[in-house]
Amino acid sequence: MKFPKRLCEHLNLAKELVQKGEISRFPIAYSDKIGFSEKINSNDSGDRILVTNGDRIVTGFDNQKSLYRNDLYVHYNNGIDPDFLIGVQLFLPLVFMPLIHKERPFIMAHMAQTLDGKICTNSGRSKWIGNEENLKHAHRLRAMVDGVLVGGNTIANDLPKLSVRHVHGNNPTRLLLSNRFNDFDKLPDVPGMKTYVLRRKGNVVNKSYRTISEVIYYDGETEADRIRDLLSKLKEAGIGSILLEGGSKTVTSFYKENNIDWLQLHIAPIIFGSGKSFIQLSEINDVSEGRKLSNVFYNKMGDSIMVTGELS
Numbered sequence: 001m002k003f004p005k006r007l008c009e010h011l012n013l014a015k016e017l018v019q020k021g022e023i024s025r026f027p028i029a030y031s032d033k034i035g036f037s038e039k040i041n042s043n044d045s046g047d048r049i050l051v052t053n054g055d056r057i058v059t060g061f062d063n064q065k066s067l068y069r070n071d072l073y074v075h076y077n078n079g080i081d082p083d084f085l086i087g088v089q090l091f092l093p094l095v096f097m098p099l100i101h102k103e104r105p106f107i108m109a110h111m112a113q114t115l116d117g118k119i120c121t122n123s124g125r126s127k128w129i130g131n132e133e134n135l136k137h138a139h140r141l142r143a144m145v146d147g148v149l150v151g152g153n154t155i156a157n158d159l160p161k162l163s164v165r166h167v168h169g170n171n172p173t174r175l176l177l178s179n180r181f182n183d184f185d186k187l188p189d190v191p192g193m194k195t196y197v198l199r200r201k202g203n204v205v206n207k208s209y210r211t212i213s214e215v216i217y218y219d220g221e222t223e224a225d226r227i228r229d230l231l232s233k234l235k236e237a238g239i240g241s242i243l244l245e246g247g248s249k250t251v252t253s254f255y256k257e258n259n260i261d262w263l264q265l266h267i268a269p270i271i272f273g274s275g276k277s278f279i280q281l282s283e284i285n286d287v288s289e290g291r292k293l294s295n296v297f298y299n300k301m302g303d304s305i306m307v308t309g310e311l312s
Helices: 005-019 082-100 133-143 152-158 222-234 250-254
Strands: 028-031 033-037 048-053 061-069 074-076 106-113 119-120 147-152 174-176 195-200 215-220 241-246 262-267 293-300 304-310
Touching: 005 082, 048 082, 048 152, 061 082, 074 082, 074 147, 082 106, 082 133, 082 241, 082 293, 106 133, 106 250, 133 241, 133 293, 133 304, 147 152, 147 250, 152 250, 195 222, 215 222, 222 250, 241 250
Parallel strands: 106 241, 106 262, 147 174, 147 241, 174 195, 195 215
Antiparallel strands: 028 033, 028 048, 048 074, 061 074, 262 304, 293 304
16 A cells, blocks of 8 residues: 555644644644644635544535544545545544543554464464565554553564554554563663553562563453553553554453454465464354444555454
């Protein structure tokens, strides 16, 4: 997918204004002619895109799409650059939904999988299921969120940087969810990146590490209580949006407790025939028991296809 430079500029400006607290209401306008503004005159000529929150009547535009449930809409004219519109669909919710989600961070899960639904081999190998375009896309997603979260197996197997080295933008906070991993000095030291270790109360990190900025301890009687407490503390720490990158156990935990808002799957033209699925759930007996994505859209990603939809 071609990614227009002007969209990068608009998105980076929007994220900066959100972080500074200078945007607290909509509408927000994106236009080749007027750039970024909190208000737009519907009589302005030229191609333009208007993003609004809530179900409101907007005149002067040919089309309207829901970017996320009934909270975020994009209004646009015929003839708009299709790559620009796809970019708006893919990235704007990550910028603006933290303004609407008040109690916990907005969470998006992004995974690359094979045609038969595997994210890695049984030995844990996953490089590279996704193609070069998806790698850059994942880094753009990182640049749009406050934090990128991975679980213990991913930490131990990959020692991830979770940086935005393939695109322009600021690094997110590295969020490491693990009660057992303690080899933190093996992690790559990314200049300017904060790293939070997320641990259940009682699993103490006993010493300081050069790569660790802070340890956040969470607690609760049930899995739902523990995740709720963790997300509440991350929100208090200034993490308004999270990109969930794995692994399977971590994604499954968040999924079961209805804490994934947006799911994106990069489907590569590969068949493993074995390996680990991106999610592990109890057996069902009927198709109707499956959980269906809503507000789904698809876009080509090199030789692969990407599916994006809401989990409600």
